[in-house]
Amino acid sequence: MSNQARNDKRDLILAKGAQVMTRRGYHGTGVLEIVQAAGIPKGSFYHYFASKEDFALQALEHLYLPRLERYQAALLESPLSPRARILGYYADLIAHFARQECPEYHCFIGSLSFEMAELSQPIGQQVEAILLRSVRVLADCLEQACAATELDADTDCLALAEFIGNAWEGALLRMKVGRSVTPLKIFLTQLERLLTPR
CATH class of the missing domain: 1.10.357.10 (Tetracycline Repressor, domain 2)
Structure with a gap:
């Protein structure tokens, strides 16, 4: 995957995940909700974020x-x-x-x-x-x-x-x-x- 594609995917996860977290709160949002909102497999989350x-x-x-x-x-x-x-x-x-x-x-x-x-x-x-x-x-x-x-x-x-x-x-x-x-x-x-x- 190119750096641009990697950055685009990271930005998508950040944008969609932030929307979920804003509405549900930090504690009410799990990694599963974030990746579902972004439409990516759960394992992909940890390629971009440590936690x-x-x-x-x-x-x-x-x-x-x-x-x-x-x-x-x-x-x-x-x-x-x-x-x-x-x-x-x-x-x-x-x-x-x-x-x-x-x-x-x-x-x-x-x-x-x-x-x-x-x-x-x-x-x-x-x-x-x-x-x-x-x-x-x-x-x-x-x-x-x-x-x-x-x-x-x-x-x-x-x-x-x-x-x-x-x-x-x-x-x-x-x-x-x-x-x-x-x-x-x-x-x-x-x-x-x-x-x-x-």
């Missing part, structure tokens, strides 16, 4: 590195003003959920965080590293907003980025529970106010 924990670690990287790259491009590489980039990014996500008849959100990193962060140090560390990278991207954009006088010069951008990220995750959770985008709309309204200089 279920190794699968989860590789799935985190597979899913979230491209997302972080898109987040960075949206917040740091757009010709829009820093404030407009941030508000536009979240407005686009909210519009995506609003188009769904019944808003659904299945988060692999969230699912692993709740279930495994305390039980598996490697998974906990990987989740934290991904979340920190996301916070730093947003903090960099907020720094640009300060430089453009769109935010007060004395703003603690890292703390504000942490707060916005945590508020967004909370709003997503409320959306999932209530099956309504109202918490996301409230988040965006408050974010607009938060990103207005005094």
